[in-house]
Amino acid sequence: MADPSNDHLVLQTPKLALLDGFEDALARGWSPYTLADVSQQELKRLRADRAAYLASLNAQSGWIVLPDGRMVPKLPSRGFFINDGDFCGRIGLRFQHGTTELPDYTSGHIGYSIVPWKRGRGYATTALRTMLPIARDVGLPFVVITCNDDNHASRRVIEKCGGALIGTKTDDFAEGVTKLVFRVEM
Ligand SMILES: CC(C)(COP(=O)(O)OP(=O)(O)OC[C@H]1O[C@@H](n2cnc3c(N)ncnc32)[C@H](O)[C@@H]1OP(=O)(O)O)[C@@H](O)C(=O)NCCC(=O)NCCS
Numbered sequence: 478m479a480d481p482s483n484d485h486l487v488l489q490t491p492k493l494a495l496l497d498g499f500e501d502a503l504a505r506g507w508s509p510y511t512l513a514d515v516s517q518q519e520l521k522r523l524r525a526d527r528a529a530y531l532a533s534l535n536a537q538s539g540w541i542v543l544p545d546g547r548m549v550p551k552l553p554s555r556g557f558f559i560n561d562g563d564f565c566g567r568i569g570l571r572f573q574h575g576t577t578e579l580p581d582y583t584s585g586h587i588g589y590s591i592v593p594w595k596r597g598r599g600y601a602t603t604a605l606r607t608m609l610p611i612a613r614d615v616g617l618p619f620v621v622i623t624c625n626d627d628n629h630a631s632r633r634v635i636e637k638c639g640g641a642l643i644g645t646k647t648d649d650f651a652e653g654v655t656k657l658v659f660r661v662e663m
Pocket of ligand 1: 602629
C-alpha cells in the first residue's frame with residue numbers, strides 16, 4: 478500500500494502527452510538510468526524522434542546497449558513515470574517469464590530514480606510499494622533489488638518496503654563498487 482501522505486502520487490505508463498516533463502528533467506541533467514549519466518544522450522534521442530523514443534521506452538523486446546558497450550536482449554518490463562502533478566522520476570521492473578532468475582548483466586528486478594528537486598518526500602518509497610503488486614501480477618513471488626553500499630537513501634527505501642539484505646556483489650560496470658543485494662517477499 479502506498480504511503481497515505483503520498484496518495485497523490487501515481488505511476489503512469491509513458492505516453493506522448495507525458496514526455497514534456499521527462500524531457501525537462503533530462504534537460505536539467507537528471508539521468509533516468511543509474512548505471513551511468515545518460516541524460517544528454519537520452520535527450521538527444523528523444524528530441525530526434527519523440528514517437529520512436531516513446532516506443533523504445535515501452536518496448537517489450539529488442540536490444541539495449543550496456544555501459545560496457547555489450548548489446549543484450551531487452552527483457553520484458555513494466556516502466557512507469559512517477560507523477561505528483563509534475564514529473565518526479567521513473568521506476569521500472571524487468572523480469573523473465575516463468576522464472577525469478579535474471580541475466581547476470583541486470584542489477585535486479587526493480588530500478589528507480591527520483592529527480593533531485595523531488596527527493597526526500599517519500600516518493601521513491603511510495604513508488605516501490607506501488608510497484609510490488611505489479612511485480613506479483615507478472616508472476617514474481619519476490620523481487621531482488623540492489624543498490625550501491627554507499628547509497629543510504631536507496632537502502633532505506635528498500636528496507637522500508639520490507640527488503641531483507643541477502644548478500645553483496647561486485648558491480649560489473651564500476652570497478653571497486655560493492656552492491657548490496659536485497660530480497661523483498663510479496
Ligand atoms: C535513492 C532515491 C531514489 C531516493 O528517493 P527519495 O524519493 O528521496 O526517497 P524517499 O524520500 O522515499 O526515502 C529516502 C529515505 O532515505 C533517507 N535518506 C536520504 N538520504 C540519506 C542519507 N544520506 N543517509 C541515510 N538516509 C538517507 C531518507 O531520510 C528517507 O528515509 P526516512 O523516510 O526513514 O527518513 C533518490 O535519491 C535517487 O533517485 N537517487 C539517484 C538514483 C538512485 O540512486 N536510484 C536507486 C538505485 S538502486
